[in-house]
Amino acid sequence: MGKRVALTGNEAIAFAMRQIDPDVVAAYPITPQTDIVQYFSSFVADGEVKTEFVTVESEHSAMSATLGASAAGCRAMTATSSNGLALMWEVVYITASFRLPVVMPVVNRALSAPINIHCDHSDSMGARDSGWIQLYSENAQEAYDNVIQALRIAEHADVRLPVMVCSDGFIISHSMQNLELLEDEKVKAFIGEYKSDYYLLDVDNPLTMGALDLYDFYFEHKRQQAEAMVNAKRVILDVGKEFGLLSGREYGFFEKYRLDDAEIALVVMGSTAGTAKAAVNQLREQGIRAGLLKLRVFRPFPHEELKATLSGLKAVAVMDRAESFSTLGGPLFTELRSALYGEPGAPPVVDHIYGLGGRDIGVEDIIWIYEDLQGIAEKGTLRAPVNYLGVRE
Amino acid sequence: MSGNATVKSGWKDIPRGGYILEAGNAEQYKTGDWRSRRPVWDEKRCIHCLRCWVFCPDGSILTEAGKMTGIDYTHCKGCGICVEECPDKVQALKMVPEGEAGEA
Missing domain, CATH: 3.40.50.970 (Thiamin diphosphate (ThDP)-binding fold, Pyr/PP domains)
Known part of the structure; x- marks a missing residue:
């Protein structure tokens, strides 16, 4: 241990x-x-x-x-x-x-x-x-x-x-x-010795880079x-x-949190996932089938796996902690929606740009996103694809 | 391997990252086809001072036993430095447009 x-x-x-x-x-x-x-x-x-x-x-x-x-x-x-x-x-x-x-x-x-x-x-x-x-x-x-x-x-x-x-x-x-930290020798054994096949200090096999x-x-x-x-x-x-x-901690492209039987879901990266889990728990207590997908790997973008996981949902919200200034939402939103494009039964996807410059995000903000998602799921259409969460009008 | 081989390899068959794995490979890059004008050497006027050899940025002045023997047109890019450096009183090198030069 x-x-x-x-x-x-x-x-x-x-x-x-x-x-x-x-x-x-x-x-x-x-x-x-x-x-x-x-x-x-x-x-x-x-x-x-x-x-x-x-x-x-x-x-x-x-x-x-x-x-x-x-x-x-x-x-x-x-x-x-x-x-x-x-x-x-x-x-x-x-x-x-x-x-x-x-x-x-x-x-x-x-x-x-x-x-x-x-x-x-x-x-x-x-x-x-x-x-x-x-x-x-x-x-x-x-x-x-x-x-x-x-x-x-x-x-x-x-x-x-x-x-x-x-x-x-x-x-x-x-x-x-x-x-939990791993023991030093376990880390050393896991990463092993590094030896590149091509490197500049290999004097017996000179090569050019650049x-x-x-x-x-x-x-x-x-x-x-x-x-x-x-x-x-x-x-x-x-x-x-x-x-x-x-x-004892296995990693994949993303973590699914109460997602398997969910009707509506949030896709988020980073520390906000922890806040969102608390929101999901509160909503589940009220009988709302809310789920969460926490994306770990953004490059390469796991589009096939995301499509397979999100396709059956009624509505999906993306939380982007960056503005791309494209007028089409943040980077996670555009890539995720592109991954779902053309897929039969693909859910409507809404973007919430949030937390810029460290603007705080609370459980109640995320509960609001899920409530908004319930409305989108019922109507099957979006009011606006791109929203700014927590900005003063 | 970069260069102007007639049949070029596809992405699966070349070293990654643009690495070149052979030393001294610049010789295989035939830069002579960059040229629009070429230096033409008049052997009779040449005094073999080798100023052109010193200043050529591409090693395209051919020599043997301390004497100039010609120009490597496979690699000469036609910059004209050799003509500029050839002493005024000698003028053993002059620049000629490619179309008018004939084959050397």
């Missing part, structure tokens, strides 16, 4: 990184990710890890140094939030395109401007097309578990893609929660990345099962 402890989300992530003991960590502090780097640097200073810790002058440099270390053949990690991720942008794409298995905790925080340090998903959602796998966590336990699994997913020979492990700023990162790649080959390399994302679906499930055997 693992050890039961009380830690913040950031402490739990830093502890996972201590157990992983990466060859290189290059990171720059930014609220609310700062604690991860701070705790990890104390592990380095105290000799608890062998990691080469590179202090850099910006997030662009952090991602660049991490990419360089990974290309050289190292197991390399970094972590960031919000504008830090935005500053990394160029190298975020390059890391995925170079097929480097970097794992990066992203502590979700609203993007500027206006400047705001609190949680929404606009930072990682902006990077949804960068070619990284994205896992979202409901609490500190999931953030810890996801970081460990992310190594195995990223480094798998059929995948070789970087992974962002997302957790909600402050709500997860700074609140103390009970969780050569000019024009209209005659670039397209083929993008097609390879798309295929790696398809492969990632199988690997994510395999790793989630194996992690379940190790820890």
Whole structure:
């Protein structure tokens, strides 16, 4: 059995990184990710890890140094939030395109401007097309578990893609929660030794990375990345099962909460799922058949599994903690509705953009969404596909 | 392998991530077809000072035993630096439009 402890989300992530003991960590502090780097640097200073810790002058440099270390053949990690991720942008794409298995905790925080340090998903959602796998966590336990699994997913020979492990700023990162840590040796055995087949410090087999790649080959390399994302679906499930055997906590693409006999359901990512579970419990006591689907894996998007799970429902609401400014709702809504499009018996889907800049969301807000869903289920039509929950008119 | 091979491999058959697995592979990339003008060498005027060899950014000046022997048109991109560097009093190199050059 693992050890039961009380830690913040950031402490739990830093502890996972201590157990992983990466060859290189290059990171720059930014609220609310700062604690991860701070705790990890104390592990380095105290000799608890062998990691080469590179202090850099910006997030662009952090991602660049991490990419360089990974290309050289190292197991390399970094972590960031919000504008830090935005500053990394160029190298975020390059890391995925170079097929480097970097794992990066992203502590979700609203993007500027206006400047705001609190949680929404606009930072990682902006990077949804960068070619990284994205896992979202409901609490500190999931953030810890996801970081460990992310190594195995990223480094798998059929995948070789970087992974962002997302957790909600402050709500997860700074609140103390009970969780179970695995023993160090179990984590070490689970992640194994990392050895890339192609790496720059392999002096016997010199290779070039980053050569000019024009209209005659670039397209083929993008097609390879798309295929790696398809492969990632199988690997994510395999790793989630194996992690379940190790820890008793099995992971898939999503968690179904009282969904099997539900008539109406909510699709949500991150810490709000915990609040929504409380709402579901209250509604169930009143005899309302409410269910919840908590999406863990946003990239690759598990469209077939979502379609199979949600098709029989009478109405579905999506909660998006990011605005895409498309005028067609948030990113989760548009992708989910696209997945359901053309499916006979597909339920009407309504979007609620919520919680931007850390705007609080309560059980009563989510109960209101379910009550609204009951009306949609009865009529079979939507009043408006896109709504803003909790904004002042 | 990038380059201008006539039959190109599909996405399943090339190294991932644009990696190039062979050293010294730039030689296989035939950049000569980028050229709109070419340097033409007059052997009789040449004093073999090798300024062109020093300045050629692509190693396209061919030499043997310290003397210039010709130009590698398979790789020469036609930048004209060699013509610029050839001493004014010598003028052993001049740029000629591709259509007027004839085969070297």
